[in-house]
Each structure stands twice: as C-alpha cells, then as structure tokens.
Amino acid sequence: MDAQLLSRLLFLLLSFIIVSGEAATTLVTSLPGFDGALPFHLETGYVTVDEEHGSELFYYFIESEGDPRRDPVILWLTGGDRCSVLSALLFEMGPLRFVIEPYDGAAGAVPRLRYHPYSWTKAASVIFVDSPVGAGFSFSRDPRGYDVGEVSSSLQLKTFLTKWFTEHPDFLSNHFYVGGDSYAGKIVPNVAQKISEDIEAGLKPTINLKGYLVGNPITGEAIDLDSRVPYLHGVGVISDQLYETIMEHCHGERYDNPNPKNVICAQAMDRLKALLEEIYNSQILYKKCNYLSPTPNDKTTHGRILQQETGALKHPPPRPQVDCHYLPGICLG
Structure with missing residues (x-):
C-alpha cells in the first residue's frame, strides 16, 4: 500500500x-x-x-x-x-x-x-x-x-x-x-x-x-481441508467429473498432500490446484488480483526468497487495480 x-x-x-x-x-x-x-x-x-x-x-x-x-x-x-x-x-x-x-x-x-x-x-x-x-x-x-x-x-x-x-x-x-x-x-x-x-x-x-x-470458519486443519472439495463442487468451481474422481480415488488421502503412488488421485489434485490458482480463495466472487509482494510458498521459505524471486524483484508486478483488496492489506492490527 x-x-x-x-x-x-x-x-x-x-x-x-x-x-x-x-x-x-x-x-x-x-x-x-x-x-x-x-x-x-x-x-x-x-x-x-x-x-x-x-x-x-x-x-x-x-x-x-x-x-x-x-x-x-x-x-x-x-x-x-x-x-x-x-x-x-x-x-x-x-x-x-x-x-x-x-x-x-x-x-x-x-x-x-x-x-x-x-x-x-x-x-x-x-x-x-x-x-x-x-x-x-x-x-x-x-x-x-x-x-x-x-x-x-x-x-x-x-x-x-x-x-x-x-x-x-x-x-x-x-x-x-x-x-x-x-x-x-x-x-x-x-x-x-x-x-x-x-x-x-x-x-x-x-x-x-x-x-x-x-x-468460513477455521475449525481444525483436517476438517477444513476435507470440506473444500465438496464445497468447491457445490458452488460450481469444479466439475462433476473431477469431483467424482477425487471422491472415488482420494478416499482417506490428505487433499493437500496425496500419496504420489496413488496416481489417479495425485493427478486429480493437480487439476484442482490449477483451478484454485484462477480464483481468489478468500472470496470466490471477487476478482483475483496481483500482489505487490510475493506470497510465501514452498520455494520461498527457509530464507531462499532472494534466490527464488530475483526475477520478481527486477521486474515487479503491476500495481493492483484500485478495487482490489486483500486480507493481509486490511489486517491493521
């Protein structure tokens, strides 16, 4: 800001x-x-x-x-x-x-x-x-x-x-x-x-x-993660086919970390993650906007952000549109 x-x-x-x-x-x-x-x-x-x-x-x-x-x-x-x-x-x-x-x-x-x-x-x-x-x-x-x-x-x-x-x-x-x-x-x-x-x-x-x-309450990690797939299907973010594949082949798997040996489940979860990249997770009806600074992920933890994000530092993303807002930006405490 x-x-x-x-x-x-x-x-x-x-x-x-x-x-x-x-x-x-x-x-x-x-x-x-x-x-x-x-x-x-x-x-x-x-x-x-x-x-x-x-x-x-x-x-x-x-x-x-x-x-x-x-x-x-x-x-x-x-x-x-x-x-x-x-x-x-x-x-x-x-x-x-x-x-x-x-x-x-x-x-x-x-x-x-x-x-x-x-x-x-x-x-x-x-x-x-x-x-x-x-x-x-x-x-x-x-x-x-x-x-x-x-x-x-x-x-x-x-x-x-x-x-x-x-x-x-x-x-x-x-x-x-x-x-x-x-x-x-x-x-x-x-x-x-x-x-x-x-x-x-x-x-x-x-x-x-x-x-x-x-x-949209946080209750417990396992409950929250497992509820996302039925919810995403219910609001039309994922197709009937993808939902049925996940429910049939990922039973008992952690949705955020499926067993790679379960190939069908792993591929289905990769498709799910790709779809989630297209929406703003905190409010699916809002537009997905660019962040001015990179958000943490597996590649930018443990002090490696300068090594992994040099391109973003040299060529920063455009400023967000005026009607964009994010939870981190309004956590004013």
Missing part, C-alpha cells in the same frame, strides 16, 4: 478513538472522508479485560437502525488472528464503505467513505471488537498481556461482555448472538459456551444468549 495513502488511512482510523481522558466511551457523530453527520449511532470505547496486565479491548458499537430496543445484538469478531475488526465494519457487514477511486495524494486528503444501505445494522445492533489483545486498537500496558491464546482470549471476551452489558443494561433483554469469521471460528463457540455456563450458574448480568454464527 502506498505510504502516503497508508498514513491518511491511519489518520482516519485514529479518528474513531479520540476519547477524552475522563471518558471510557465516546459517541462518534462524524468522520473524515464522510459527508455530513453519520446516519447511525456509533459508539467506540475500551473495556479492561485483564486488570493485572492492564489489557484493554477496543470496540465499535453500532445500534440497529430498526428498533434497537428489540432487535438482536451481535458480538462480531474477525480473523487473522489479530486482524482489526475494522475490516469487517468497512468490508463486510458494516454501514460504511470506502469510495472505490484512485487516491490523488492531495495534501490533507483522506479516503472517502460512503453509507452502505444493506448492512446488518439495518436489523441488528453489532458490537465489533478488536480481539485478541494486540489486534487493531486493543492493547496491553504490560507486554505480558499480549501473550494470549484461544482459551484466554475467549475468557477475556466473556469478561468484556459482562462489563459491557453492565454499562448497557438496556440491551440485556435483546436476543444475543456471538459471531465471527475465519480464525474467529475457533473463538466464537468458546465464548458462547462460557456465556452459557455463566447463565447456568446464575451469574449476573444474565445475557440473553440465543446462539452463535460463523462464516
């Missing part, structure tokens, strides 16, 4: 978190790059989730534009791990979008924003949380606070919700869901389980948990 554009973008992001020294939360009514007042209720703030290390989780809370006192409340987490949840707000289900246009680099200019009328917040209130500590604007005053894993970050999110609902009791009666995508597929069920255990134990506040939802 262009350094000047990145600096403008970071300025825009920082405008979300201008909080007075006395306040834990702030109401954001306008943003650089957006014309006029925001047409929805946006609150941002920090919640302490680890007193010992001074760990704080940052959140964006957007009230439903329908009936916020009756519509469901969703906690939303994103992948990475340690990607900023701002990626979900701006690129997935939030009410803001970037205006897709070339950046002219004018002094003081910031990327323009527009209202997205088909966001989830038309019918639900969403708490977007930068989690775990170290993602986005979430931080720890003690470096040891960044040493969190799947279990500890799930417990911190449960602490976050306990404190958040204590400060926002008007939403306790609303139906509540835990949601997330990608890496958050490992966290979301844990958080829902912890909330359920608190409810059974009679702990207050009582969150009105109704379920959880995950999109």
